[in-house]
Amino acid sequence: MNLNTFRQELATPRTSIQLCIIGIVGGICAASLIIIFRLSVEWLQKLFLPEVNDFGALDPLMRFFLPCIGAIAIVLIAYLTGFKHYRMGIPFVIHRIKHYYGHIPFRTAINQFFGGTLALVSGFSVGREGPSVHLGAFGSSFFGQWLKFPHNSIRILSGCGIAAGISASFNTPFAAVIFVMEVVLREYKIHIFIPVMLAAACGTVLTRIFFGEAQELSFIQFNEFSRWIYIYLIIFGILLGCLASLFNKTLMLVISGFSRINMVRRLLIAGLITGAVGYILPDALGAHFHSAHVLIAQNENIQLLIGVVAAKFLLTIFAIGLGIPGGIIGPVFVIGMLSGVILAFPLGFLLDDVSNLNGSFSLLGMAGLMTAVIHAPLAALSAVMELSYSPEMILPTILVIVPAYVTSTQFFR
The missing domain is CATH 1.10.3080.10 (Clc chloride channel)
Structure with missing residues (x-):
């Protein structure tokens, strides 16, 4: 031929x-x-x-x-x-x-x-x-x-x-x-x-x-939890949808607000902001899964986790919004991991120990936030499931990504 x-x-x-x-x-x-x-x-x-x-x-x-x-x-x-x-x-x-x-x-x-x-x-x-x-x-x-x-x-x-x-x-x-x-x-x-x-x-x-063969999230173990927690997963998804809507709206504000500034200055501003935050909070730099997991494992201080999420939230918005070449999904995954652990914290008032839920909720947070930010529920479900080698998370993840998606698309347009 x-x-x-x-x-x-x-x-x-x-x-x-x-x-x-x-x-x-x-x-x-x-x-x-x-x-x-x-x-x-x-x-x-x-x-x-x-x-x-x-x-x-x-x-x-x-x-x-x-x-x-x-x-x-x-x-x-x-x-x-x-x-x-x-x-x-x-x-x-x-x-x-x-x-x-x-x-x-x-x-x-x-x-x-x-x-x-x-x-x-x-x-x-x-x-x-x-x-x-x-x-x-x-x-x-x-x-x-x-x-x-x-x-x-x-x-x-x-x-x-x-x-x-x-x-x-x-x-x-x-x-x-x-x-x-x-x-x-x-x-x-x-x-x-x-x-x-x-x-x-x-x-x-x-x-x-x-x-090699290893998956990037294979170090996170998804632990089964009581069925009554499924009710909380719906609230969990709604909160992630609200966070994603805030992320998207703030990102658009940064893009439109700095659009009149020339590209050179925008990139230099992004470098200065990232450097200033990194000087104070090194855990906010980069967008790597393992470093976020280590942060979760070594720190039970909820205030520190909230601070890192807030810092990474801002750094991602300014990096992407000001034109730094890179993707949005990686940092959204990391923010979702940390947010999942933070949002699992209220369950501590009902359970004796929620530390064994950190892995599960970090994976669910990743799936929910990715769904709500880029509006791709199937891609989010398959990505987190495949990255973690955890097929048993399908049902809980669906209970998170559906309310997250609906919240971000219907209530915060």
Whole structure:
């Protein structure tokens, strides 16, 4: 079969061997790019941190200057590539898929790779799923553009790249497929579903070769609890929905309020704010799951947890709102973990010991807050379940994410 015949087959909206092949190849391209991205972040952090994401080990002055230096470096990258190409992240990728069949400009990918690396290394409260989605879509769609595939197949390739990128970033193939279908493409067609699943599988295989089999939340144990607590889970979900609505509204206020300030100043302001908060409260830097879990395990001081949640809430809003390259889901997960433990505290008036519920409520908090912030209940459920290896949490999670979603979408529009 020659290349023209291959292209003609791809133009037909049906499941075919050709679509499966490009799903596999696109997944490998995207996953390889994400693995290089992850290794770059870890290598740079190991140059000055005893452990990856252990920002608390730095002295206070270093915690202040690190985000400031990172912001300056991000500005330099944006200047070299052209400020008009400083558009990136999940919303930008969705826009390109909707209006440009998934064609991702090369310079935006350069900005995302180096800018995202610098943001994560510098301790900004952003997640790596933003760069994963952008770079995954670019790596896969570039392959289709190079071979001049039809526009519809390049759009599918972008979805494949996103699935492979998320899978390679978090080792969650099922959640990656659901995220692409629910958040990015927003359609469920078999001829799209099959190559996306193959791409996610490729991303997972490559990730496990380089980073091992372990899931990022496997250290959190979901403990069963009394059925009467299910009633409290509904209230728990409503409170998470309120928190998510406050988060989204404040984020939009920051975006609109600083829109008239030029990009260089916005990025530098984000660096100064992050550095100032990091100087006082190092636990607020970064967006890593394990550091949040250690904070929960080692501190029974509810006031400290509330302080860290408030600080991370503000740092995430200012980082994302002022244009730091990175994702919103990572910090939302961490805020959800800590908020879940805080909101489990009132149960202490009814139970002798609620410490054994910390793991369960941290996972439920992650799922509920992610649902309410990005309005993706299936993606949230599958992501937390897969990250924690806890299928028994399905029923309690549903009781949390439904009221969280309804509260954020119906009562706080």
